[in-house]
Amino acid sequence: MEILKFIFRFVDSIIFVFGIVIMLSYIVLAIFSAIALYYYMHKNKFIDYTTILSSSIAPSVTILAPAYNEGVTVVDNVRSLMSLHYVNLEIIIINDGSKDDTLEKLIESYQLKQVRFEIDYKIPCNRVRGVYRSENQAFQKLIVVDKENGGKADALNAGINIASNELITSIDVDCILESDAILKMVKPFVEETDKKVIASGGVIRVANNCDVGIGKINKVRFPNKLLAGFQVLEYSRAFILGRMAWSRINGLMLISGAFGMFDKDLVIKVGGYDKSTVGEDMELVVRMRRYMHDMKQGGYIVSFIPDPLCWTEVPDTLKVLGRQRDRWTRGTMDTLFMHKVMFFNPKYNLLGMLSYPYWFFFEWLAPYVELFGLIYFGILVYLGLVNWLFFGTLLTLVYAFAFMLTLFSVYFEESTFNTYKRKVDILKMIGLALLEPFIYHPMVVYWAIKGNISYFKGEKGWGKIERTGFSTRKSK
Amino acid sequence: MVNSLNTYLTIILIVTVLIISLQVLLSTKLVSKAAILYKTTGWFKSVFWLLLLLILGFVLFQVGGGKLIVFLLILGPEYKHLTVVAILTFLLLVYVRKRSLYEHLEIFGSVLLICWAGVFGIITFIHFVIHFQLLQAGIGLFIRVNNIMWGGYKVIPYLIILTTLVDIYLLIDIAVRKVRRILIDYLEKKIRISYQGKIIELIYDDIADNVLMIKEQGYFKRVKRLFFTRQIFTEELLRMHEVVLGQLHDRINFVFNMLLLSNDSYNYLHHRRWYYKVNGLRIYAQLGNRKDISYIRKLANTGNSVLRSEAQLALARLSEDENPFGYLKDTRKKLTDWEQINLIHYYTHHQKPVGDLSELLLSENDSVVLFGLNCIRAFNKFDYRDKIIEFTKHRDLRVKNTAIELLEMFDEPEVANFVMSCYDDNLPVSTRMRIVRTLGKIGNEETIDFLKQQIVLESTLDISIELLRALNSIAPQAALDIANSDSTNRLQRIFDHIIDN
Known part of the structure; x- marks a missing residue:
């Protein structure tokens, strides 16, 4: 019995320490994020981004937007891209062997004509069937690439092979970008001093229930569905608290595939996107960073822009959201296992000693710890060993802390970009923050565990993605 | 009760x-x-x-x-x-x-x-505490929990209290911010509208009337007294300064000094926080105030990139001499592309002369040299041909590439020959591409043979495309002939690519 007690106490202590460390890490991230946001907001007040527009020094940018069965939305989405403010811009839409009428709609809407194009396959990708350009001068910067299906990473690689500009921006074709999004993303690259800027990431915002005009967000509203609402809080925490803080200490390991800008030469040097993983966005950033260390290329920066630049519609059904989270978990695991050499490896400085271990313990292992905790708790209840007062106290702490963390992100949001102008939206956010630990968080843990099982079962697919399209939707 | x-x-x-x-x-x-x-x-x-x-x-x-x-x-x-x-x-x-x-x-x-x-x-809270003896009960619970918990776990009740307090603080702050934002937006709009009219009156009326108006009207006393109001008034005054010309500038300067707004700009400029300094710089620059020019010169080489860039722009506005970039002569800091973009934009936009660029080109700082070259391009300065030729051998790749690009400004046979002589298979692809592009623009009869020769030898697709494109722009028939003569069909495909893109 004594041994059993000792074991229980030992396990209690381990879980407790894990919990305290994870909480502390969140607090530290919140502090770093506050500092970074404070500086950024002050700095941003004095910047006139339009000066970049008229400059011949500003780098040229290629937007890469892979499209697979996007027939419903592709024409509107491309129109949104065409309205972006940037002079030296090229937009490449890669039709990744769609089975629907994606290509036909593009050809018809933008008066495309197939051109003879000699491609240098610097990065391996599936065969390109044809390259199309518009006969209409108004769409001169648009290039459509038709290729055999090979997945998102393969499509992006094909786009990189065709891109002629210095910087590449990968986006999800169904996203809506703010008109000054490219100007803001380019800024870190032109601010480069002794350290090379290798990539820049942007914030993804939830567009569900927003008023959407042709290719732009007219009015921001909080989602009217519970699941999408929870994701607003989740995205806000992840981007404003998490990534902003990691970028402050230059430890960012993930730039969302929905909107990220990269140095093209470096992407080619590291071999482009990895086709074998569904987490190609994170994997590319980690590989680029690793390359910089391995090749002793000197100081480098992975930058992050906190402005709301990219809007996307998040899944609002359990089925689709579950599939997305399953995929994200597999992507994270892929990246972590592929680059396991970095784990607590001082050669990779902050990346090896802090960023990687953080992802390993608190992003990948945390759901396991939670699952284990539940099982362990069940055993203790069965054996009648639960100290209910202690349990209640601990639960109160975790709940109050989870609420505080979300409040921090709402607070940062309110005091910086103030995206949600209506008071009722803020009230909704606070209300959902109170509910989230009981309703949404268990689901996220469940999907993460499911993702782990899928990974070990060897599943590689993306799962079916359904597009409804924004097309000038007005919310009530 | x-x-x-x-x-x-x-x-x-x-x-x-x-x-x-x-x-x-x-x-x-x-x-x-x-x-x-x-x-x-x-x-x-x-x-x-x-x-x-x-x-x-x-x-x-x-x-x-x-x-x-x-x-x-x-x-x-x-x-x-x-x-x-x-x-x-x-x-x-x-x-x-x-x-x-x-x-x-x-x-x-x-x-x-x-x-x-x-x-x-x-009130609710107080009653809760008094009537239900919550406080006593709470303290009692706290002590009980603390007694039960062992070792390190004793920290938990304290953490709960701390976290809850932070939660409450954040909730209150969020609510206050939301209301405050609405309040400030409203006030700002209202004050701004009321001052726009007053400023127009001030600058179009007679100066003597202005003095009276400012001295006697309580309206302007408030401008002097209230910081928030003064801030908006200053902004409006500066905005007006930007759109009017000539004598009206002096009127605005006069009003600015009468209302002692210059004290604010001085305080801003010498404030310890950088973003206040930026505000000060903007006011100094807008009003052409050269009083603290030596201090601004110092700021133009400071560590904070935003402040540095603003100081440079202020100097650009305030400079009266023929060498507006004199302060860059000794700078050790890298002049970022962003700073260069802003400076060039300012001079282009305001059609201000940049003067002699020799000092920039003589700098030990590669980024300053690069800026000099970018100025040559932006302002079409044709006097620096020899210096540009010198820079094609520069140690810094960006300087070197920019110099090669700039040579396209000089459509002279000897320049074309020089560019041709720069071509070397060991050079980075980016440099070779630039050489070929420049040749495509200034090439002559002698260049044709060189390009033909390189097309046959070159295996890198990107460079082959540029070579054939350059040849096509100088001698289209020669480009077509060489494409047709290729038995592998490779050059024909490249030629098609050039024609279609």
């Missing part, structure tokens, strides 16, 4: 109704003035808070033996009527706000609602 509750609810009800009635009765101007006072003056703020505290203290003292509103519904029938009264008061406030009975209720209603909720919250 019921009586004391009655008292406090009645007081709150009366005060609330009074405030709403006052709002409705007060003129628009008076309300906005009160709001401006509240926002802008230190003393008013202090008195406001002091009064608020006194009222709160009084209310709390009065309700010592009462009960909290939420519990009224649960506790029993004797409190029902009071509950109804309280709820009705709340609903009245909501109704007034919703209907926007008065323009200012949108703002004041929010403030009032929060005050109302705050007062009730505090």
Whole structure:
């Protein structure tokens, strides 16, 4: 019995320490994020981004937007891209062997004509069937690439092979970008001093229930569905608290595939996107960073822009959201296992000693710890060993802390970009923050565990993605 | 007990109704003035808070033996009527706000609602503590929990208290910020509109009238006295300064000095925080104030990139000499592309002469040299041919590539020959591409053979495309011939690519 007690106490202590460390890490991230946001907001007040527009020094940018069965939305989405403010811009839409009428709609809407194009396959990708350009001068910067299906990473690689500009921006074709999004993303690259800027990431915002005009967000509203609402809080925490803080200490390991800008030469040097993983966005950033260390290329920066630049519609059904989270978990695991050499490896400085271990313990292992905790708790209840007062106290702490963390992100949001102008939206956010630990968080843990099982079962697919399209939707 | 509750609810009800009635009765101007006072003056703020505290203290003292509103519904029938009264008061406030009975209720209603909720919250809490002995119970629970917990776990109750306090603070701050933002936006808009007209009057009227107007009208006394108002007035004045010309500039400078706004800009410029300095720089630059030029020169080489860039722009505006970039001569810091973009944009936009660029080109700092080259391109300076040729051998790849690109400005046979001589298979692809592109623009008969020769030898697709493109632009027939002569069909495909793209 004594041994059993000792074991229980030992396990209690381990879980407790894990919990305290994870909480502390969140607090530290919140502090770093506050500092970074404070500086950024002050700095941003004095910047006139339009000066970049008229400059011949500003780098040229290629937007890469892979499209697979996007027939419903592709024409509107491309129109949104065409309205972006940037002079030296090229937009490449890669039709990744769609089975629907994606290509036909593009050809018809933008008066495309197939051109003879000699491609240098610097990065391996599936065969390109044809390259199309518009006969209409108004769409001169648009290039459509038709290729055999090979997945998102393969499509992006094909786009990189065709891109002629210095910087590449990968986006999800169904996203809506703010008109000054490219100007803001380019800024870190032109601010480069002794350290090379290798990539820049942007914030993804939830567009569900927003008023959407042709290719732009007219009015921001909080989602009217519970699941999408929870994701607003989740995205806000992840981007404003998490990534902003990691970028402050230059430890960012993930730039969302929905909107990220990269140095093209470096992407080619590291071999482009990895086709074998569904987490190609994170994997590319980690590989680029690793390359910089391995090749002793000197100081480098992975930058992050906190402005709301990219809007996307998040899944609002359990089925689709579950599939997305399953995929994200597999992507994270892929990246972590592929680059396991970095784990607590001082050669990779902050990346090896802090960023990687953080992802390993608190992003990948945390759901396991939670699952284990539940099982362990069940055993203790069965054996009648639960100290209910202690349990209640601990639960109160975790709940109050989870609420505080979300409040921090709402607070940062309110005091910086103030995206949600209506008071009722803020009230909704606070209300959902109170509910989230009981309703949404268990689901996220469940999907993460499911993702782990899928990974070990060897599943590689993306799962079916359904597009409804924004097309000038007005919310009530 | 019921009586004391009655008292406090009645007081709150009366005060609330009074405030709403006052709002409705007060003129628009008076309300906005009160709001401006509240926002802008230190003393008013202090008195406001002091009064608020006194009222709160009084209310709390009065309700010592009462009960909290939420519990009224649960506790029993004797409190029902009071509950109804309280709820009705709340609903009245909501109704007034919703209907926007008065323009200012949108703002004041929010403030009032929060005050109302705050007062009730505090009363509720106090009653909770007193009547239910929550405090004692809480402390008791805390001690019990602490006794049960062992070792390191004893920290948990403290953490709960701390976290809850932070939660409460954040909630209050979020609410206050939301209301404050609305209030400030409204005030700012209102003040701005009122000053726009006044500024126009000021700068178009006679100077003597201006002096009188400024000295005698209380309107402008407020500008001097109130920081918030002064800030907006200054912004509007500067905005006006930007759109008018000639004599009107002097008028604005005169008004600026009369109202002692120059003191603000001085304080801004010498403030310890960088973003205040930037504000100061902008005002100095806009008004052409050269008083602190040596200090601004110092800031142009400071470590903070935003401040540095602003100081450079201020110097660009204030410079009167023929060498506006003199301050860059000794700079060790890298001049970022962003700084270069801003400077070139300023000179291009304002069509200001950049003067002699030799000093930039002689700099030890590669980024300054690069800036010099970028200026040559932006302002079409044809006097630096020899220097550019020199830079094609520069150690810095960007300087080297830019120099090669710039040679396309000189469509001369000897330059084309020189560019041809630069070509080397060991050079980076980016440099070779630039050489070929430049040749495509300034090439001559002699270049054709060189290009033909390289096309056959070159295996890198990107360079092959550029070579054939360059040849095609100088001698289209030669490009077609060489493409047709290729038995592998490779050059034919490249040629097709060039034609189609």
